[in-house]
Amino acid sequence: MPEDTIQTNVTIEDAGPSRKKLHIEIPAEAVSEKLSDSLDMIAVEAAIPGFRKGRAPRRLVEKRFGSAVRSEAKSQLVAAAFQQAVEQHELKVIGEPISDELADIEVEEGKPLIFDIEVEVMPEFELPPLEGLKIRKPIPEVTDEMVNGEIEKILINEGELEERDEPEPGDYLTGHGIMMAGDKEIHNIEGAVIQVPTKDREGKGMILGVLVEDFEKQLGLPKPGQTVTIRTKGPENHEIEDVRGADLVITFKVDRVDRIIPAALGDVVARFGLGSEEQLREMVRSRLNERALVEQKTVMRQQVAKHLLDTVELELPERLSAQQSARLLHRRRMELMYRGVDPQKIEEHIAELRASSSEAAARELKLFFILSKAADQLEIKVEEAEINGRIAQIAAERGERPEKLRQELIESRQVQQIYQQIREHKTLDAILAKAEIEExxxxxxxxxxxxxxxS
Structure with missing residues (x-):
């Protein structure tokens, strides 16, 4: 049997909108041959006491290494059969395959390996014409009021924490947060931080990534050493399946209360190595001008996206899978980072997206599908230099070193999201290049x- 092919019997059926179920059967002969080949490879290298390397009886090698051989053979057979099925049936797979039964299946000599796998695939649909769209282009404007507001944010970011005995609205509580969904522990986080809602939040607040409508009422004003209990319903679009629709109980023991005391303007000027307040204002205005250009491009892309969403007919799942939700949340977080939104505001946006309606989440998924197909049609490519440039751009906006941000993205497995963001932006820009623009x-x-x- 050639190394790059494997004999299989595959049947495919719909498992819902944009999902396929693959029933794969690997014949007994192929399983036995794989097990034999794997055992032969182990036998050559096996070092068993009392025998020279590679000279131990096969039955001893099988007894000692049989379990590991079967596990490895199973992984290789499944991976090869799945990849072969995808290529032969020309499936455009998105995300990782899922199988609830595969972990419990054992491979045995003389018996076929039979399993089911579900995959998310690109749905079939037609794109509308991508030329001649009518797009409005706002002329960027940076006012003194915007500069003053940005300086106020800088003073807060550069400020110091002042520990308090009792909290007031706007103060930050640091402590130990535990989220339970029934008997299952979802999060157990030391050093978690929550903010006492300010008046403009209308009682809403966020804790452990979940938006709570009556957070202010449930939280109260706890002092250090006190524990509060927050009860809420898990958002339907949460990326953790066990949280969705569950009755959540979150306990939070307060360790300390802090208030941010804004830095003095003169101290910030000196800290940034500037000669005067006016130089700080010029620096801030320059940063806002760059951000305004990003916002200009963003609102133009949003017009293209709305047109595509309104004109493409596409069947979507009634309820997003956990994998789909996680991908969309990563996508939105990366977009907000690109636009220069404050990290705290980003997490608030993400919590709101988790709590948003299924219809809103489905539109996000629909746009992902549409832009993926449009990128293929327009032959959009992304170079490594573009990824590095985008990371440097986001890092500059956040006041971080690019290499530090890159490492964070690698550790959180979000570099792929940078690639996807650039690909989507280039797709939208390619459509904008053929649009009718009105300034x-x-x-x-x-x-x-x-x-x-x-209208």
Whole structure:
């Protein structure tokens, strides 16, 4: 049997919108041959006391290494059969395959290996024409008021924590948070941080990544040493399956209470190595101009995305899988990082997305599918230099070193999200390059978009 092929019997059936179920059977002969080949390879290298290397009786080698051989042979057979099925049936697989039964299946000599795998695939649909879209382009504007607001944020970010005996709205509580869904522990985090809701939050707050509507009421104003219990319903679009729709009980023991005391303007000027407040303002204005250009491009891309969502007909699952939700949350987090949103605000946005309606989450999934197909049609490529450049851009916006951010992205397995973001942006930009662009002031743009939303 050639190394790169394996004899299989495969049947494929629909498992819901954009999902396929593969029933794969590897004949007994192929299983036995794989087990024999694997055992032969082990026997050559096996070192068993009392025998020279490679000279131990086969039955002893099998007795000592049989379990490991069967496990490795199973992994290789499954991987080869799955990849072969994907290629032969031209499946456009997205994400990792899932099988609830595979872990419990054992391979045995003389018996076929039979298993089922479910995969998420690109759905079949037609793209609309991608040329000649009418797009509004707002002219970037950075006002003194925006500069003042950004400086206030810098003063807070550069400020110091002042420990308090009692919390007030806006203060931060650090402590030990535990999230339970029934009898199952979901999170157990030392050093978790929550913020006492401010008045503008209307009682809402976030704890351990979950948005709680009556958070202010349940939290109260606990002092260090006290424990509070928060009860809420798990969001339907959470990336952890056990959280979805579950009755969550979150305990939080407060270790300390802190208030951020903004830094003095003169101290920040000196800390940044600047000569005057005016130089700080110029630096901030330059940063805001760059961010305004990013926002300009973002709102233009959003118009393209809305057009595609409104014109493409595509059947979607009623409920996103945990894998789909996780991918969409990573996608949104990366987009907000690219736009220069504060890290705390990003986590608030993510919590809100988890709590959003299934319809809103399905639109995000639909856009992912549409842009993937459009990227293929437009032959969009992403180079390594573009990934490095995007990481450097995000790092500069966050005030971090690029190599530090890159390492964080690698550790959290989010570099693929950078690739996907660039690919989607280049796809949208390729469509914009063929669009009819109308420039207008921010006021005119906002008025036009409001009228469009109301029509």
């Amino acid at each position: 207008m002031s921010p006021e005119e743009f906002n008025k036009a978009m409001q009228e469009q939303a109301g």
